[in-house]
Amino acid sequence: MARLLWVVQKPVYFLGRQWNGVDIASVFTLTAIHLLALLAPFYFTWSAFWLAIVLYYVTGVGITLSFHRNLAHKSFKLPKWLEYFFAYCAVHSLQGSPLEWVSSHRTHHQFTDTPSDPHTPLKGFWFSHIGWIFDFRKRFGSYDGRLYNVGDLKKKNYYKFLHYTYPYHCIACGVVLYRTGGMPYLVWALAVRTVFFLHVTFSINSICHIWGNQVWDTVDLSKNNWLFGLLAHGEGWHNNHHAFEYSA
Template sequence: MWKKQKEEAEAAGYYWLVKWRVQLFGRQWNFMDIASVVVIFGLHCLALLAPFHFNLSAVWLAMALYVLTGLGVTLSYHRNLSHKSFKLPKWLEYFFAYCGTLALQGSPLEWVSTHRYHHQFTDTWNDAHSPIKGFWFSHIGWIFDYGSRFGSTEGRLNNVGDLRKQPYYIFLHYTYPFHSCTRISTICRGRPAVFGLGLGCEDNTLSPRCLDC
């Protein structure tokens, strides 16, 4: 069984984890790992300061972002793009996909690729957030270990050929950091809004994750 799963993973170009990785020490932290830590903990620290800088406009802004980014990830990234549960007019599909980029969970290509591999190799070492790697790792630790998700750079997007055929998703993939930074700099001009940013993200991560099956 495991041998067959290993062969399927290697055929798909996906990284085969032979053992559980050391989560905090004893491994090489790359730029994405460090960036994830800084952004996630930074936004949560800002959210703690929000009550001391209360502003009704910032509250409405946070609520609007919560709804838009939530739809972007759950409706677009997850149901529409990953599972193809339904079809949308292209303009609406692209709109919700863009909202997903504002959730700081990665580009559509990266999120969908990880989630499809998650279902293909559920609860095995090939699953990016498999529970067999431990409670901490499966819930949040994997977010800080980019290499555990994409050990094979060349093969990590092999399962999203349908999206790679569309220039729009290629554009979002390569310009994803720009859109995230633009969101922060544009809508958070006031100090209360900056503190409310930590409340407005649907999930406040840089990484794709499984919200439900």
Template structure:
């Protein structure tokens, strides 16, 4: 069944689409259409439900999918690890297996054509276009999930992988049963769409606009707006400089809500082996970045001098 949905093809808009691609379009379109109903179904209880879920589900994606499962930045008791992973499934960002596989490929092939959401293919593609193209994520059905063998051995993550759409949809039914259309529109539609674009912005905006504190050899940037919207994930250049760090906001003023949750769990003894860069590592990285920046500046000045002097 899994192979059929990716091998089946239909061609339109100048490319081949499989069942997964079309399903992605349907889900994203449905969520955006649901969000358009927000002004007509506003209630304060529905608004606060959306705010609470934006925090819980959003932090769960960052904490579980990204910082723990993708980078092994810390450890949690299994019951708590599974809780955050399950909450992450409610984000409509696919299963932990697929999310982690895509992200590990991103770090392996950052900003190249092999990067699943490479900015070199254009802003629109890196923001949202890539999720409608199964081939950009895996290349082929046979190549999918090759880099998440550690997670595929866990029955819980295999279960979530094959059932994840059911959980998000069932949660929508629950919201409707509890609070009617206002809860569904705000708690599912508005909440999901805003956080989806915050997450997509990490791939697009944070590889286009912002400050590059560290010379990481890629286009990653720190962007304060995405940092706020995505609970700390916008300090993306910091992340690429120290990818195994559980903390992304390395300065006190770099708000990193996900890190605050991890730090709290560490204080009460639930999070262990929490990785963070030492001052020595940061100084060494800063020195390397400064040296590379100086070399780049000297080369640029030399070329400009030769051009202005008529040597080129």
């Protein structure tokens, strides 16, 4: 099957580009959570470690079941209370509101591995892994432009509420963890857990479009990667997903 050759402009990450409030907030948030995670050796306790593991699975399954399979692809239906519960779990992964996450993912499938893909690998590993998060204007043209394809979710008050209040839920989670277990809980159950899962998710966009096996000819660069299949709750079987994106 014929393949297209794309020529793309090298992304400008920091200097010589326009910044908006969303981009600045993204840089600040991700920098802060990574710096907090660096304190992990100084605040290790077994209770904090195991709580981090539990929350890793709770928030990770929330992303996989809710934001990805249920909301983005409508692969299955859940009772409303359970649908909303998993969506709320996903919010605490620090990957954006349901509207933002689903919009970006649907755009990814619409323009997979082309210049219009939000995290296209054509602009390099760094861009597809994390650099894409820092430039809303380049990807969508405007702040609201990224939400053009989630009209179904905009009709639901619950998801609109989570969209506009998303940061406050993450902050509240941090406050509860700190009040419950002090710095060990804040560092491990919030920062370390969040940073690790963020990079696991980012690796689906980057590593799983570079290294692995391509079982299906999907006319893109998606790959199956067994390691991230384990770490990302099945998401590493990425070529399978692009071949049958609506399959649960």
